[in-house]
Amino acid sequence: MQSNIQLRQEWMQVLARAGQDLHRYSEILEQSNYQCIRAPETGMVMVRARMGGTGQAFNAGEMTVTRCVVRLDDGQLGYSYLAGRDKKAALLAALADAHLQGAESSYWHGQVIQPLQAQQAQLRANVKRRLLHHELISSPWFVETTNAKHHITSGFFKPCVTGPREF
Numbered sequence: 001m002q003s004n005i006q007l008r009q010e011w012m013q014v015l016a017r018a019g020q021d022l023h024r025y026s027e028i029l030e031q032s033n034y035q036c037i038r039a040p041e042t043g044m045v046m047v048r049a050r051m052g053g054t055g056q057a058f059n060a061g062e063m064t065v066t067r068c069v070v071r072l073d074d075g076q077l078g079y080s081y082l083a084g085r086d087k088k089a090a091l092l093a094a095l096a097d098a099h100l101q102g103a104e105s106s107y108w109h110g111q112v113i114q115p116l117q118a119q120q121a122q123l124r125a126n127v128k129r130r131l132l133h134h135e136l137i138s139s140p141w142f143v144e145t146t147n148a149k150h151h152i153t154s155g156f157f158k159p160c161v162t163g164p165r166e167f
Helices: 004-029 087-100 105-136
Strands: 034-050 057-072 077-083 149-153 156-160
16 A cells, blocks of 8 residues: 555646646636635746766756645645646646545545546557657658658657747
8 A cells, every 4th residue: 555655746746747637627626715825936947967867967957837835725735846837737736736635535536636647648658659650660760741740859759840949
């Protein structure tokens, strides 16, 4: 059986990866009364990396994040840190975190986390299938498609419709 910390780490990962998919759950998540302890705000964080995963750490660059903290009427606090500038998604993720810590945790897990997990698993399977297909084609630099050119970067296909900077 997983500890509460491990369960929370798992749902926080799902919420952090959900992005705009959280907007589908806004109606049910916002039904409860809540107070914003820290309203959604956008800022920057420094991303650190290691060469080869084991070398000396270096600053890879900055990344935009949005954070939020809410308190439900029952006293549960919910937190979120999401990549990007979507303040509504940060609010919804914090609300989901607060609900998931409450007495109806299993309800919220079934209504929000499990569908998002399934969607994210399907997305990972599609990417894996596309990468496997990429390894099987004869030329790694050309992919024949119907309507778009594709740039291949780090093994991912990124459609380039109007120019090399728009992916």
